[in-house]
Amino acid sequence: MSVSLFNTATRTIEAFKPLDPAGRMVKMYTCGPTVYNFAHIGNFRAYIFEDLLQRHLEARGFEVERVMNLTDVDDKTIAGCKKCGVPLADFTAKFKAAFFEDLQALRIKPAAHYPAATAPEYIARMIEMIQTLQSQDVSYKADDGSVYFRIAKFPRYGQLAHLNLDELRPSGRIQNDEYEKEAIGDFALWKAWNADDGDVWWESPWGRGRPGWHIECSAMATALLGPELDIHCGGVDNIFPHHEAEIAQSECVTGRHFSRYWLHCAHLMVEGQKMAKSAGNFYTLRDLLEKGYTGREIRYVLLSVHYRLPLNFTLSGLDAARTALVRIDAWLERLGALAGTVPAAETAAEPAMSRFLEALDEDLNISGALGQLFDWIRDSNRAMDAGQLTPAAAARTLADFAVLNSILEIDADKASIPDAVLGLVQERQAAREGKDWGRSDQLRDAVAALGWQVKDTKQGPQITRI
């Protein structure tokens, strides 16, 4: 078994092999959020893809050290704090906190490090890197006081995106500004302070200013993971220019190949259209939670389409996810009731489990993997219907599922049921045994009034949140 991944740099699926001579440690860098607003579900699609990647690598025996940066200074964060009339750090702190809450709601495994661009050690590192670039003559200070990277000095610029820079169509954004630059494609390493920046600035050898976006990632990635990464992830829209710029800066500074594998996640569409505030189809995670969907349902939807395909996000898709998850829950409850406290049979893992993992080995083929899971559920239910599954076999299946769930994290929330509800349900069971249906229905209403629903199943009452 080996894990294969599609590498944007080569446009092929390659066997994954980390730099670590022991083949165990994996250094992974993932471009994180710009904390000027609540993150939207498109952002989270990328983070969930990265989470799946990390968890599957771990299931396959790798040890993953992942970094996710927080961009807490750029045009948008500065504009935001000015509008609110608060200091930049106060403005971004709110969205950083919200971001971590959202990650938890979506069950995304925490990264090892969450460096913030404005942390003094990283600002210092950025300045140091720019100084190195300056000394190599691959960057220059322009008339406006900003420092730019001279892409003419880095012939490989454009290689990741497979762009021929001479053929780029100038877009509106670059036609009307940036005239201080030598070449239209040169990008800012250090942006000189201007009045719009207010009190957001740092001292540097080139005067007051702030770092460019690209150098932030290069500095944080190399500071925490060293000069050479195994995997660098992001959304497809980051390929050009952001990741090209990271490669150019980092490789000029370190003299090393920056990242061995580049993985990019496709965009998310909503109801068949590009998600945009103007189209009225823009969702933050919070918007969906308010509609009554759970983090796990949203996670399932974002997880269930292959990361390199555009994902068409719809509310009916969320409803479908809810139904599918209920089916998994029912299966697990049924297995649990059968297994009781019997230890798992000491047999090899279910063949379905091997097939599940093998599907994910192939560039995270999640559809194939989920297909295996549902086949497994049907076969297992059939066996239970026929009374052919032993408690030990059921326990075995549950043990295998735990491995699967360590990758997908889709099991039911372990909601703690209040004692008051449990008491009413017990009372109701007694009434039902006495065939006192009137009393039973009354108690069901009482439970509902507390926000819970009782369903009578073969295994006894099932209590869920309404």
Added chain:
RNA sequence: GACGGGGUAGCCAAGUGGUAAGGCCGAGAUCUGCAAAAUCUCCGUUCGUGGGUUCGACUCCCGCCCCCGUCUCCA
């Protein structure tokens, strides 16, 4: 214009040379005090389209149509 990603049942979506996984919806059955849920079964002669290669193509080749994205600080 350049560079990408797609078009498989009502919806979502695997497969990529040997005769269409899986999920949702829908239908039937089982279970059931009621309600709800659950379980099982069924549900495409066909893979955008026109050619070609082949004993055989959704899968390879050529042409065409349509959708989506990126093109200098959007995941």
